Amino acid sequence: MNSADSFSATYAQARDKFRNAVADAGGAGEALVHPQKGPDGEELSTDVVWFGPKDAHSVLVTLSATHGVEGFCGSGAQIDWLRRGEAGRLPAGVGVLLIHAINPYGFAWLRRVTHENVDLNRNWVDFSKAVPENPAYDALSAAICPTEWTQEAQDQSAATLGAYAAEHGFPALQQALSGGQYRHPGGIFYGGDGPTWSRRTQTAIFQAWLARAQRVAVIDYHTGLGPWGYGEQIVTERRGSEGYRRAAAWYGAAITSPAEGNSTSAEITGDGLGAAAQLAPHAEFTGMALEVGTLPTQQVLTALRADTWLHARGDLQSPLGREIKAQMRAAFYGDADDWKGMVAGQSLLACRQALAGLAV
DSSP states (O other): OOGGGGSOSSHHHHHHHHHHHHHHHTOEEEEEEEEEEOTTSOEEEEEEEEESOTTOSEEEEEEOOTTGGGHHHHHHHHHHHHHTTGGGGOOTTEEEEEEEOSSHHHHHHTOSSOTTSOOGGGOOSOTTSOOOOOHHHHHHHHHHSOSOOSHHHHHHHHHHHHHHHHHHOHHHHHHHHHSOBSSOTTSSSBOOSSOOHHHHHHHHHHHHHSTTOSEEEEEEEEEEEEEETOEEEEOSSOTTSHHHHHHHHHHOTTOBOGGGTOSSSOOOSSOHHHHHHHHSTTSEEEEEEEEEEOSOHHHHHHHHHHHHHHHHHSOTTSHHHHHHHHHHHHHHOOOSHHHHHHHHHHHHHHHHHHHHHHHO
């Protein structure tokens, strides 16, 4: 089979391919309908499917489209796994839970955020308490998200952000931009002011499907950081923790952790992978984000900033709007056969490694 065929051109196509692959594999699940529609008026949903014994003591969860537009990657990996017949070769006592498009709005509209303009991977904080501060973002907010998207405005923003990087270093700028912020609803990497629909939905899924699991592993698919097609295996725990040691034993010594400073990702607040362990507190938890590289980081950040401006102040149907949407797609989806093959192969290996680890 050709792994590239498992990837899709749109969310609607991905949803159909996923459902057909599930039906062919004999899976059972449900569709959780999103309150909004897609760009062509199509229904949006998060599709949840279970394979293996209902009372499985160990469960692998794969999760796509945490960051909407990044769902092209995760969906393709999930469909490829199904089409290869992997669901029929599970170890005894192990189940698999596939969560397809946890942020279907962002997937369909080519946005990284939810319909609330919230970064789901910054939304997992306790909103009954004071939210985290990000003074560096506060100081740079006007340059990060200018009110106009002209060449002059972009040049001014680039000068301001470049000066900050020159003084503090690019990692500090990346941390300021992407670490998460809770004061600027119209900005990037906004964590929200309460739990989003996607967060509430994921919480309900975990509570309903993982209540009896004793061991849980999660693979959460992401794109946009790192070299073309390379899947960095990121954990949120520090070296020396039980979760880090298990992940290293399963996936190998190349795993990284933002907490250790050896990841392409900034150390973020309110991330879903760290929160997932709290959604199944009764179970031993091993989480890993598979972060697949696309374009250089600065191009990815520019596309993200442009898309934020477009949905706040621009016209999606204008030539500029269509250009920005094409930039977003390219920034988070390597729409080429070599990239798709690299995603499918690395994902397949990671799933097999996780299942072997859960079977011990």
